[in-house]
Amino acid sequence: MTTLMQASRQWSSRPKDERYTSLLEMGAKMRSIRDRSRSVVESSRKIELLPIGDDHKGLALGMNTGSLAGTVLTPSHYSFGQLCSLASPGNSPASYFRESRVSSEIICAALEENLKFRRDVQDVGLLGTLEEDGSNTPYGELRAATGPNYGRIWNADVIDMLIDKFGDGRTGQFRVPGEFGQQVDITKANTTLFASDRDMFVFLADEERRIDVPNRRNGETGSLARGFFTWNSEVGDKTLGAAFFLFDYVCCNRIVWGATEYQEVRIRHTKGAPDKWAEEAIPVLTEFSEGSAKPVMQAIEQARQAKIEGDLNDFLAKHGFGKKFIDGMRAVHMEEEGRPIETLWDATVAATAHARTIPNQDRRVEVERAAGELLKLAA
Numbered sequence: 001m002t003t004l005m006q007a008s009r010q011w012s013s014r015p016k017d018e019r020y021t022s023l024l025e026m027g028a029k030m031r032s033i034r035d036r037s038r039s040v041v042e043s044s045r046k047i048e049l050l051p052i053g054d055d056h057k058g059l060a061l062g063m064n065t066g067s068l069a070g071t072v073l074t075p076s077h078y079s080f081g082q083l084c085s086l087a088s089p090g091n092s093p094a095s096y097f098r099e100s101r102v103s104s105e106i107i108c109a110a111l112e113e114n115l116k117f118r119r120d121v122q123d124v125g126l127l128g129t130l131e132e133d134g135s136n137t138p139y140g141e142l143r144a145a146t147g148p149n150y151g152r153i154w155n156a157d158v159i160d161m162l163i164d165k166f167g168d169g170r171t172g173q174f175r176v177p178g179e180f181g182q183q184v185d186i187t188k189a190n191t192t193l194f195a196s197d198r199d200m201f202v203f204l205a206d207e208e209r210r211i212d213v214p215n216r217r218n219g220e221t222g223s224l225a226r227g228f229f230t231w232n233s234e235v236g237d238k239t240l241g242a243a244f245f246l247f248d249y250v251c252c253n254r255i256v257w258g259a260t261e262y263q264e265v266r267i268r269h270t271k272g273a274p275d276k277w278a279e280e281a282i283p284v285l286t287e288f289s290e291g292s293a294k295p296v297m298q299a300i301e302q303a304r305q306a307k308i309e310g311d312l313n314d315f316l317a318k319h320g321f322g323k324k325f326i327d328g329m330r331a332v333h334m335e336e337e338g339r340p341i342e343t344l345w346d347a348t349v350a351a352t353a354h355a356r357t358i359p360n361q362d363r364r365v366e367v368e369r370a371a372g373e374l375l376k377l378a379a
Contacts, residue, residue: 144235151273262368
């Protein structure tokens, strides 16, 4: 078993206006952003930069074509960095411009010089969101400057799908997790629903229909809850993904304790990303939400009965575990269970238990995923 820190990092870093207490509230905000957004593909030679202030915060783009024609867009913090990367591949002028006292006129001139004359021409996907003032204002925010084939999946579409499968995230079987297994009132202080104009993150759990696992730890019966993370960025900040796992409980700091069977689905925002989302991620979420505990128990029981034949080290090495880690698996299983690793379930438990000693979170998750693959072998 291991701990998952993804939700805790979100919880500790999100400001109040990026916290939501229901999927309905979160979805309404993300739909508003989507409905006010327009995208165009523009040649890097035609991007016009306008100095409208004293520094990079006053920089703007004047749009001349497509659905954003006649609109002046002020870059967000994130899209300004994307523009700088387009203008100077391999360099990071964004931080220099932000920290220096360079005027907006000089910044515009430097970026336009690189975009138009010092690099090969390239089509750029621009995403602008108009101001929310009830009128057809010509002003808005440049939220993204990506490649022309960026496969945008809207945060609103992801959240609408979650609403369709799980309801409001407050009252259904899958909801914002409680604290130490006990349901609590959901507030902005303890929520696990987060979204901004840059990205989104959702953590829901079914802590009522727990799965009893005989002889789970030290010979005693225990139970596990089901949970999942979903994340996305419609501006290029991260992939679309979902992670599924079983766990003991979630503490007040939104750390997931005693997690096991961790599995991920990740979809890069390439041209076919929307279709992949429909074909790969949605069915998995549907099965996860509608399935009973029976398939999980069957998989565990099959793994308990599946003896590992031949040399254990060779078997584990074949499935991605290094010798040093295998030695640790053997030691932790002997310490916690009082016997050597004999079955696929033993190997799965030993891998997740030893993963607790890995300081790097990404590496721990990688080991959890490999442990989950061992469990599948029993089927």
